[in-house]
Amino acid sequence: MNNDITVVQTLGVVVLGMGTVFAVLVLLWALIIAESKILEAMENNKKAAKAPTTATPAPSAPVAKPAPTAKGSCGGVMLHDVPDRTAAMIMAIVADELKTPLNELRFISIKEVK
Amino acid sequence: MEFIGNIFSNLATQTGFYALFANGGVSALKTIIMIVVACVLLYMGIVKKFEPLLLVGIAFGMLLTNLPGSGIYNPELWYAGSGMNINFGHVLHEGGFLDILYLGVKLGVYPSLIFMGVGAMTDFGPLMSNPKSLLLGAAAQFGVYAALLGAVCMGFDGNVAASIGIIGGADGPTAIWLTSKLAPNYLGAIAIAAYSYMALIPLIQPFFMVRLVPKKERQIKMEQLRTVSQTEKIIFPIMVTIVCCFILPSVAALLGCLMLGNLWANCGVCDRLSDTVQNALMNIITIFLGISVGATATADQFLKAETLMIIVLGLAAFCFATIGGLLVGRVMCAVTGGKINPLIGSAGVSAVPMAARVSQVQGQKDNPTNFLLMHAMGPNVAGVIGSAVAAGFLLATFG
Numbered sequence: 001m002n003n004d005i006t007v008v009q010t011l012g013v014v015v016l017g018m019g020t021v022f023a024v025l026v027l028l029w030a031l032i033i034a035e036s037k038i039l040e041a042m043e044n045n046k047k048a049a050k051a052p053t054t055a056t057p058a059p060s061a062p063v064a065k066p067a068p069t070a071k072g073s074c075g076g077v078m079l080h081d082v083p084d085r086t087a088a089m090i091m092a093i094v095a096d097e098l099k100t101p102l103n104e105l106r107f108i109s110i111k112e113v114k
Numbered sequence: 115m116e117f118i119g120n121i122f123s124n125l126a127t128q129t130g131f132y133a134l135f136a137n138g139g140v141s142a143l144k145t146i147i148m149i150v151v152a153c154v155l156l157y158m159g160i161v162k163k164f165e166p167l168l169l170v171g172i173a174f175g176m177l178l179t180n181l182p183g184s185g186i187y188n189p190e191l192w193y194a195g196s197g198m199n200i201n202f203g204h205v206l207h208e209g210g211f212l213d214i215l216y217l218g219v220k221l222g223v224y225p226s227l228i229f230m231g232v233g234a235m236t237d238f239g240p241l242m243s244n245p246k247s248l249l250l251g252a253a254a255q256f257g258v259y260a261a262l263l264g265a266v267c268m269g270f271d272g273n274v275a276a277s278i279g280i281i282g283g284a285d286g287p288t289a290i291w292l293t294s295k296l297a298p299n300y301l302g303a304i305a306i307a308a309y310s311y312m313a314l315i316p317l318i319q320p321f322f323m324v325r326l327v328p329k330k331e332r333q334i335k336m337e338q339l340r341t342v343s344q345t346e347k348i349i350f351p352i353m354v355t356i357v358c359c360f361i362l363p364s365v366a367a368l369l370g371c372l373m374l375g376n377l378w379a380n381c382g383v384c385d386r387l388s389d390t391v392q393n394a395l396m397n398i399i400t401i402f403l404g405i406s407v408g409a410t411a412t413a414d415q416f417l418k419a420e421t422l423m424i425i426v427l428g429l430a431a432f433c434f435a436t437i438g439g440l441l442v443g444r445v446m447c448a449v450t451g452g453k454i455n456p457l458i459g460s461a462g463v464s465a466v467p468m469a470a471r472v473s474q475v476q477g478q479k480d481n482p483t484n485f486l487l488m489h490a491m492g493p494n495v496a497g498v499i500g501s502a503v504a505a506g507f508l509l510a511t512f513g
Contacts, residue, residue: 004271004272005266005271005272005275006266007263007266007267010262010263010266010272010275011263013259013262013511014259014260014262014263016507016511017255017258017259017262017504017507017508017511018252018255018256018259020361020362020503020504020507021252021255021500021503021504021507022249022252023361024357024358024361024362024503025248025249025251025252025496025499025500025503026248026249026252027357027361028245028248028353028354028357028358028499029245029246029248029249031353031357032241032242032245032248032350033245035346035349035350035353036242036346039343039345039346084483085482085483088482088483088485089482092485101488102485102488103338103339103488
C-alpha cells in the first residue's frame with residue numbers, strides 16, 4: 001500500500017480495521033462458548049457413565065432445596081448484626097491479609113461479637 | 115615536551131565537551147536539551163513512579179545515546195537509504211554497544227519475548243468465564259483507529275500514522291513491535307508516549323468514567339463469575355493462536371508468544387519454564403528493551419515538531435480508547451438489562467492490570483460494596499488480544 005494515504009482511504013482502513021478486530025474477537029467469543037459447552041457435555045457424559053455402578057441410596061426424608069445462588073457462587077454469607085458495607089470491608093481485608101483473590105475464598109458467616 | 119602536548123591535545127579533542135561544540139551551537143543546544151529531557155524522564159520514572167521498570171531504562175538509554183562522542187549508538191547504520199535494506203553485517207561490524215542491543219528491537223525479538231512473560235502472568239479465566247467481555251476489548255481499540263485518522267489528518271504518512279495509532283492499544287510491547295517495523299525513526303517518541311500515558315491511566319480514565327456513565331449504572335453489582343476448568347485454560351491459548359494466526363499471520367510472533375507463555379503457566383507440566391519467562395527472562399528483556407528503545411531518541415530524531423504532535427495524538431488515542439470501551443459497556447448494560455457495569459468497559463484498553471484497577475477503584479467510589487476487579491480483568495486481557503490483532507491488521511495493511 002502507498003504510504004501517502006488520503007483521509008477517505010484512512011476512513012476505509014478504520015472501518016475495516018475495527019471490523020477485523022470485532023470479527024476476530026466475536027469468533028473467539030463463539031469458540032470459548034463452544035469449548036465450554038463441549039467440555040461440560042463430556043463431563044456430564046462421564047458422570048452419567050459412572051452413575052449406574054453406584055448403589056441406589058436408601059430413600060430418606062425429603063431434604064429442603066437450598067436457595068438458588070448466583071452462577072458460579074460458593075453460596076451466600078450469613079450476616080449476624082453486620083451491615084453489608086462492613087461485611088464487604090472485612091472480606092476485602094481478609095483477602096488482602098491472606099494474599100488470596102476474594103473469589104477463591106469462601107465466607108460462611110460474619111457475626112459481630114458483643 | 116611536544117609529545118606530552120600532543121597527548122593533551124588528543125585527549126582534549128576526544129572529550130565530550132569538544133564533540134559537543136564541534137558541530138556548532140545549534141547541535142550543542144539540541145544535545146543539552148536531550149540530556150535535560152532524559153533527566154526529566156528519569157525523575158518521572160524514579161520519583162513519580164511512571165512505569166519505572168521501563169521508563170528508567172528508556173530515559174537512561176536516551177541519556178547514553180545523546181552523550182557526545184560516545185558512539186555507542188549510530189542511527190546512520192539503521193536509517194541510511196531505505197529502512198528495509200539494513201546491512202546487518204555492517205551493523206555487527208561497525209555498531210556500538212546499543213546498536214547490538216537494538217537488533218532485538220529491530221527484529222521484533224524483545225516485544226515478542228516480553229509478551230511471553232505477559233502471557234505467563236495473565237489469567238484468562240475472567241475472560242473465559244464472561245466471554246462477552248471480548249466485545250469491550252474490541253471496542254477499546256477505537257482509540258487506535260481514531261488516532262490513526264487524526265495522524266493522517268495532521269499530515270503523517272500511513273506508516274507513521276499507524277504507529278502513532280497503536281499507542282491507543284495501551285500496550286507497550288505491541289507499540290514497539292509495530293513501530294520498529296513501520297516507522298523506526300519515531301520509535302523513541304512513540305514508546306515514551308505509550309509508557310507515559312499508560313502510567314497516567316488512573317488520571318485519564320476516571321474523567322471519562324464519571325462523565326459518560328450515569329451514577330446509577332456505575333453502582334451496578336455484577337454476578338459472580340463461573341469457575342473455569344483447567345482443561346479450558348489449556349485449550350484456550352492453543353485455540354486463540356490457531357484462529358488469530360490463520361486470520362492474521364502477521365501477528366503470529368507476538369500473539370504466539372503471548373499464548374505460549376500462558377500455556378506454560380496453565381498446562382501444569384512446565385512450571386520451571388513458566389517461572390523463568392515470568393521472572394528472569396522478563397527482567398532481562400526489559401533491561402535490553404528499555405535501554406535500546408531509549409537509544410533511538412537521538413536529538414535529530416526526537417527534537418521535531420512531530421514529537422509534540424505524537425504526544426498530543428497519543429493522549430487522544432488513550433481518551434478515545436476509554437470512550438469506546440465505556441460506550442459499548444453502556445450498550446451492553448442496556449442490552450443485558452443492567453447486568454453489566456459499564457465501568458469495566460474502560461479496562462478494555464489493555465494496560466494490564468492498571469486499567470482493571472481503575473475500574474475497581476471508581477466502582478468502589480460509587481458503591482463501596484462493589485468488587486469489579488475480576489469482572490474488569492476480562493475486558494482487560496481481551497484488550498491485549500484486541501491490540502495485538504489491531505497491530506497485525508495495521509502491519510498487514512501498511513507493512
